[in-house]
Amino acid sequence: MKDPLRDFDWSSLYDRYDAMCSRFNPEALHLRAIALRPPSDRDLYYHLADRIRMTHNKLSALSIDLYEAMLYWKLYSNPQALAKVVQPLCDSDIRAIQSGNLKRLFAGLPPHLDRNADAVVALVKQLGHHGVLGMKTATALPARTTFLHFLFPEVVPIFDKMVLKAVGRDEANANHNVGVLCEYLLHAWALADRYTAPLPGRWRETSIRLIDMALWVARGEDTCDKPPVREPVAKSWQRPGLRLPIKGASLSSTIIEERRGRDDSVACVFGVEGETMNREQILEFVNANPLCHLATCEGMQPRVRGMMLYRADGSGLIFHTGRGKALSRQLLANKQVEVCFNSQDTQVRVAGVAEIVEDMDLKQEIVEARPFLKPWVEQHGYDLLVVFRVTQCQAAVWTMATNFEPTQYRRL
Numbered sequence: 185m186k187d188p189l190r191d192f193d194w195s196s197l198y199d200r201y202d203a204m205c206s207r208f209n210p211e212a213l214h215l216r217a218i219a220l221r222p223p224s225d226r227d228l229y230y231h232l233a234d235r236i237r238m239t240h241n242k243l244s245a246l247s248i249d250l251y252e253a254m255l256y257w258k259l260y261s262n263p264q265a266l267a268k269v270v271q272p273l274c275d276s277d278i279r280a281i282q283s284g285n286l287k288r289l290f291a292g293l294p295p296h297l298d299r300n301a302d303a304v305v306a307l308v309k310q311l312g313h314h315g316v317l318g319m320k321t322a323t324a325l326p327a328r329t330t331f332l333h334f335l336f337p338e339v340v341p342i343f344d345k346m347v348l349k350a351v352g353r354d355e356a357n358a359n360h361n362v363g364v365l366c367e368y369l370l371h372a373w374a375l376a377d378r379y380t381a382p383l384p385g386r387w388r389e390t391s392i393r394l395i396d397m398a399l400w401v402a403r404g405e406d407t408c409d410k411p412p413v414r415e416p417v418a419k420s421w422q423r424p425g426l427r428l429p430i431k432g433a434s435l436s437s438t439i440i441e442e443r444r445g446r447d448d449s450v451a452c453v454f455g456v457e458g459e460t461m462n463r464e465q466i467l468e469f470v471n472a473n474p475l476c477h478l479a480t481c482e483g484m485q486p487r488v489r490g491m492m493l494y495r496a497d498g499s500g501l502i503f504h505t506g507r508g509k510a511l512s513r514q515l516l517a518n519k520q521v522e523v524c525f526n527s528q529d530t531q532v533r534v535a536g537v538a539e540i541v542e543d544m545d546l547k548q549e550i551v552e553a554r555p556f557l558k559p560w561v562e563q564h565g566y567d568l569l570v571v572f573r574v575t576q577c578q579a580a581v582w583t584m585a586t587n588f589e590p591t592q593y594r595r596l
């Protein structure tokens with residue numbers, strides 16, 4: 185393996201590392217376990233390191249909340265992976281099962297770990313035996329080593345694609361390969377001994393973590409092959425936050441064009457003067473910020489709950505829920521709903537009518553796209569999966585710039 189750190193400027197490590205963390209979002213839902221939100225990637229790292237070390241010293245239990253925050257730290261620069269791995273935890277049943285799995289996994293961990301590659305690899309393999317989300321697949325070596333890094337920060341480096349590229353191992357799936365892990369462990373320990381021992385002792389990180397950060401920076405600044413985190417983000421509402429892939433042709437210009445032919449209101453803008461979005465931008469916004477709150481009425485009593493939009497397109501907003509939930513009963517009694525989406529600086533409210541959709545192809549597509557639904561559907565059948573589409577939508581946009589303007593709803 186290559187050594188890219190020969191002329192590395194250690195004095196600028198923090199600045200260069202921080203510059204690569206532009207997608208970090210202190211407001212992310214997955215950081216709910218942390219009352220005082222850490223403002224940066226590094227602050228979250230320090231926080232996790234302290235709290236996970238306390239749990240390992242048996243000073244407190246490792247909660248699923250803390251594990252979720254760790255997964256966020258590992259995955260936030262890759263929103264698709266983040267959504268796939270962490271989103272299932274929004275389901276309370278899955279969360280409860282995962283909490284039990286995590287406890288069992290934790291109970292089997294050794295109190296100490298030496299720099300012994302066989303012992304580290306055996307432990308990495310052991311982490312796959314408990315069905316813990318993010319670590320259960322055979323290919324989950326990056327997440328497993330991240331978890332072990334927080335427990336044994338002097339010994340276990342984080343094994344992922346980025347650092348492997350930095351050391352010249354950029355063949356496909358190198359980060360899923362236990363043989364490469366073995367080789368990388370020895371290399372990372374050698375680099376730590378070579379470079380970090382003579383450094384002045386101002387660092388909060390262990391030598392292993394310093395090497396990991398330096399490799400990230402070295403690889404990230406390689407202009408031939410920049411990591412995705414450094415790409416500029418085009419729109420203010422796409423700044424840090426969860427972004428899910430837009431499925432199918434939901435936002436295709438075809439759909440927008442089709443509707444344009446039928447309905448003049450596509451030219452309509454939303455929001456008040458100076459701060460407007462057109463329909464396409466609203467659809468883009470809600471697809472980019474799918475975590476939302478959906479309000480229904482139960483008699484005279486409003487009800488509101490967190491939801492994750494499946495897709496918004498020219499036909500409306502598509503959601504799914506469970507037949508046993510109060511939400512389903514409320515929709516049968518009263519179809520009027522309002523949904524509120526927001527990013528850090530923009531809010532979009534969509535009022536409309538919720539129509540239940542009995543479309544098996546769509547249900548299957550949703551279960552395919554949200555694998556956390558699979559075990560539930562396999563157990564209870566598709567009938568309990570309720571899909572609904574909010575139609576006849578009226579949208580209102582808010583930004584701080586228009587804070588005191590009256591809210592205006594316009595046909596979407």
Ligand SMILES: Cc1cc2nc3c(=O)[nH]c(=O)nc-3n(C[C@H](O)[C@H](O)[C@H](O)COP(=O)(O)O)c2cc1C
Pocket residue numbers: 213274275475476487489490491492493503504505506509510511512
């Ligand atoms: C971020 C987030 C996203 C959620 N997404 C959904 C969803 O898409 N569908 C769903 O049925 N429940 C979802 N939930 C869970 C519901 O909010 C939860 O089941 C709620 O208790 C339902 O209440 P109700 O049955 O009284 O309406 C989500 C929760 C959170 C926090």
